[in-house]
Amino acid sequence: MMNNSGPAVVVSGLQVVRGKHRVIPGIDLEIPGGQVVGLLGPSGSGKSTLMRCIVGVQIIESGTVTVLGHPAGSPVLRDRVGYVTQSPSVYADLSVRDNVAYFGRAIGLRGAELREAVDRTLAEVDLVTYAEQLVQDLSGGQESRVSLAAALVGRPSLLVLDEPTVGLDPVLRRDLWDLFRHLADRGHSLVVSSHVMDEATRCDRLVLLREGRVLADLTPAELLQRTGAVDADAAFLALIDAETARSGGRSTS
Amino acid sequence: MNGALTVATSGRVLRQVRTDRRTIALIIVVPCVLLGLLAWIYDGTPVFDAIGPALLGVFPMVVMFIVTSVSTLRERQSGTLERLLTTPMGKGDFMMGYAAAFGALSTVQALIATGFAVWVCGLDVAGPLWLLVVVAVFDAVLGTALGLLASGFARTEFQAVQFMPAFLLPQFLLCGLLVPRDQMPTVLEWVSNVLPLSYAVDAMKEIAGNPDPVTAVLGDLGIVAAFIAGALALASLTLSRRSA
Numbered sequence: 001m002m003n004n005s006g007p008a009v010v011v012s013g014l015q016v017v018r019g020k021h022r023v024i025p026g027i028d029l030e031i032p033g034g035q036v037v038g039l040l041g042p043s044g045s046g047k048s049t050l051m052r053c054i055v056g057v058q059i060i061e062s063g064t065v066t067v068l069g070h071p072a073g074s075p076v077l078r079d080r081v082g083y084v085t086q087s088p089s090v091y092a093d094l095s096v097r098d099n100v101a102y103f104g105r106a107i108g109l110r111g112a113e114l115r116e117a118v119d120r121t122l123a124e125v126d127l128v129t130y131a132e133q134l135v136q137d138l139s140g141g142q143e144s145r146v147s148l149a150a151a152l153v154g155r156p157s158l159l160v161l162d163e164p165t166v167g168l169d170p171v172l173r174r175d176l177w178d179l180f181r182h183l184a185d186r187g188h189s190l191v192v193s194s195h196v197m198d199e200a201t202r203c204d205r206l207v208l209l210r211e212g213r214v215l216a217d218l219t220p221a222e223l224l225q226r227t228g229a230v231d232a233d234a235a236f237l238a239l240i241d242a243e244t245a246r247s248g249g250r251s252t253s
Numbered sequence: 254m255n256g257a258l259t260v261a262t263s264g265r266v267l268r269q270v271r272t273d274r275r276t277i278a279l280i281i282v283v284p285c286v287l288l289g290l291l292a293w294i295y296d297g298t299p300v301f302d303a304i305g306p307a308l309l310g311v312f313p314m315v316v317m318f319i320v321t322s323v324s325t326l327r328e329r330q331s332g333t334l335e336r337l338l339t340t341p342m343g344k345g346d347f348m349m350g351y352a353a354a355f356g357a358l359s360t361v362q363a364l365i366a367t368g369f370a371v372w373v374c375g376l377d378v379a380g381p382l383w384l385l386v387v388v389a390v391f392d393a394v395l396g397t398a399l400g401l402l403a404s405g406f407a408r409t410e411f412q413a414v415q416f417m418p419a420f421l422l423p424q425f426l427l428c429g430l431l432v433p434r435d436q437m438p439t440v441l442e443w444v445s446n447v448l449p450l451s452y453a454v455d456a457m458k459e460i461a462g463n464p465d466p467v468t469a470v471l472g473d474l475g476i477v478a479a480f481i482a483g484a485l486a487l488a489s490l491t492l493s494r495r496s497a
Contacts, residue, residue, distance in 0.1 A: 018497055055339050059495045073494060078341045089332030093269045105261035106340040134272060150336075 006069060008033040008158050008189035009054055014063035016049050016212075023049050024212040027063075031191060031207075036184045038203035039193040040236065046212035047193040048086060051160050054191065055083040068157055079107040082151035086162040088143045089150075092136040096127050096146050099135060103150035121153045124179055126172060141167045148176075158189045165199065177202040197232035208236060215239055254345040262342070262350025263357070266324070270358065276320070280358065284312040284366040285373075292374035305376045306457040307430050309366055309385055313359040313393035314450065315421055321351060321400030322413045329404065334492065344492045348485050352397050359393030360386070380460035384470055388460065391477050392453045398484035399449075405491025424450035429458070449480035 009031035016024040024046050031037050039047045052058035053065050056073020065072035068080060090099045100118050109117050122128050125145040130138060135146055148164050161180075165173045177199065180190050184204065192203070200206055201220050208215040208223075216223065216239055220232070229235035270277060288305065295301040328334040337347060363386045370376040378385065403420055407413035427437070427445040434445045445451045456473035459466035 057335055057339060057495055059497045073339075075341075078339060081339065083336060083339050085332045085336065087332065089336045091265070091269060091333060092331075093272045094265065098265070098268055102261060102265045103336075103340070106258065106337060106342045108341060110257070154340075 006033060007031060008035075008037075008068060009191070010064075010066040011050070011053070012064050012066075014050075014053060014065060015061040016046075016053065016058060017061045018049070022061075022212070024053075027212070027214055029207060029214055029217065031189070032205065033068075033189045034184055034187050035204035036180050036190045036192060036202065037205045037207060038200050039191055039207050039209065040195065040197065040200055040232075041209035041215070042195060044211075045209040047209055048162055049212070050209065051083070051162050051191065051193060054158075055081055055160050057083075079154060080157040082154060082156035082159045084148050084151045084159075084161045084164055086166075088140075088147035090135055090143065090146045092143075093134060095132050095134055096122065096138070096149075097131040099146055100149045100153050104153040107154035107156075109154065117153050117155070121149045124152060125149045126175065141169070141172070144168070145172075156188070159183065159191070161190065161192045163193055163195070165194065165196065173199075197236055200232035208239060210240060210243070215243060254343060254349070255341070258342050258346035259349045259353060262347055263354035266351055266354035267357065269324070270354070280316055280320075280362055281365055284309075284316075284362065285369040287312070288366060288370045288376075289374055292370075292376070301374065302377050303458075303461060304430060305370055305374070306378055306385055306461040307428075307454045309363070309370060309389050310392040310453045310457045311425065311428075311430075311450070312366065313362055313389050314396035314399075314453065315417065316362070317355045317359055317393045317396035318400040318403070318421060319414065319417055321355060321397045322404040322407065322416060323410055325351065325401055325404040326407050326410060326413045335496070338492070338494045344489045347492065348398075348401055348488060351401060352394050352481075352485070355397040356390055356394045359396075360390050363389035363393070378461050379464045380466040380470075384460050384466065385457070388453065388456045388470065388474065391456075391474055391481075392450075395449055395453065395477055395481050395484070398481045398488065401488040402484045402491070405488060421450070424448045427451065428454040430454060449477055452476040452480075 007030045011027050011029040014024055014027040027050065039050065041047050049058060053060055054067060054072055067077055070077055097118060100121055101114060104114050104117055122131055125148055127142065127145055127149065130142060135143055144167065151159060165176055180192060184190055203220060205219055206223055207217050223232065223235045227235040227238035229238050288308065291305065291308065292301045367382060367385050371382060399420055403416040404413055407416060427441060427448055428450040429445065434442055434451060437445065452473040456470045459469045463469065
């Protein structure tokens with residue numbers, strides 16, 4: 001079983017500058033372990049940048065990001081954190097199985113253990129029938145599932161998934177969220193970004209980002225209760241309106 | 254560095270190459286066609302025996318440079334490199350994986366090209382034939398190392414391909430094939446002294462003309478190996494785990 005006693009991620013005083021833009025002007029955040037935490041917000045709100053900070057590939061201006069008790073990007077975290085980028089990052093000229101197996105080898109799986117992990121993962125993302133096909137011959141949704149499989153194969157303690165359900169049909173989306181739930185129940189921590197507000201209800205906890213700041217950090221029930229809205233989309237709009245009203249009728253950029 | 258991760262990476266690179274049959278055919282066939290053309294042009298003269306071995310060394314370097322710089326650029330652009338560097342895979346494992354994969358591919362290329370040059374085109378060298386293959390493989394790994402380095406400076410595949418003339422043509426002009434290096438203007442000779450291809454071609458020239466070239470060739474290969482190590486060290490600086 002995973003150790004889910006402490007928080008999975010602690011972000012403190014985080015600032016990120018990209019080009020001339022201060023894309024994250026300041027974030028303090030604690031992501032509990034063993035839960036599915038949804039990172040929600042419109043395009044450009046800093047979701048991907050925050051995720052890059054958590055996996056340790058983002059150069060940060062100031063602040064600290066602590067993952068599973070270690071500074072983000074530490075060597076000890078490299079087989080414990082799985083990362084799936086928004087655009088699929090897999091090898092188009094390799095078969096589905098070869099892709100997943102290679103990323104399995106990268107985190108140290110070998111022999112029978114590797115084969116079992118690859119077979120299990122292909123079943124989880126529903127690609128068993130496509131296992132021997134080259135990724136370049138797949139559809140966009142299938143390709144993003146290969147990318148997801150490449151992170152799942154190592155069963156990392158923390159999974160950071162940047163919009164993993166984009167372009168997938170409703171059945172597959174439901175199945176993937178069931179899988180995320182299953183992983184969290186077994187002690188894995190998941191950070192899943194989405195701009196589909198419907199998916200918010202499948203999370204244990206929601207972090208709403210806007211313009212690189214945390215707008216709200218609460219449970220789905222609290223979100224609906226606080227805003228009095230009927231669904232997550234309306235709740236998010238209500239929060240933004242409230243925030244805009246507070247900051248004097250106009251949003252800062 | 255971790256041997257298993259290096260092997261996993263070179264296996265993966267070779268699997269990728271295997272799906273691209275046309276590239277394999279080009280890598281194997283083009284050097285043979287060019288060598289055949291050269292032998293035909295210089296038919297009845299001793300020129301082919303003098304420059305044929307040197308070209309056996311130049312082809313693998315050029316081919317592996319292009320293949321490596323384009324494929325590593327793709328890894329940077331597709332995000333697979335960034336993703337790999339979040340795993341226990343190290344920069345050294347990544348680079349040595351590429352060097353080993355293309356080293357293996359170039360061994361096949363060198364065996365076939367050398368065989369073709371000797372038995373079909375009638376290339377006659379004073380030194381041992383196996384040494385031609387050894388030097389060709391060193392040249393191929395040099396091309397891979399330079400390609401890894403060059404890909405760090407390319408933003409597009411067009412740029413990566415343009416680096417071939419930028420990185421390699423000056424070396425080709427100054428390596429002593431067109432004019433012996435000691436007959437060049439002094440400044441150019443100095444420049445040629447600090448370019449790796451000069452030593453690769455020196456080694457091949459030794460094999461062409463010297464019946465017992467092993468000692469001289471080992472000296473040249475030592476220098477080529479140092480350039481390989483230097484290029485890989487510089488290339489590793491362009492593979493950063495973090496980016497803005």
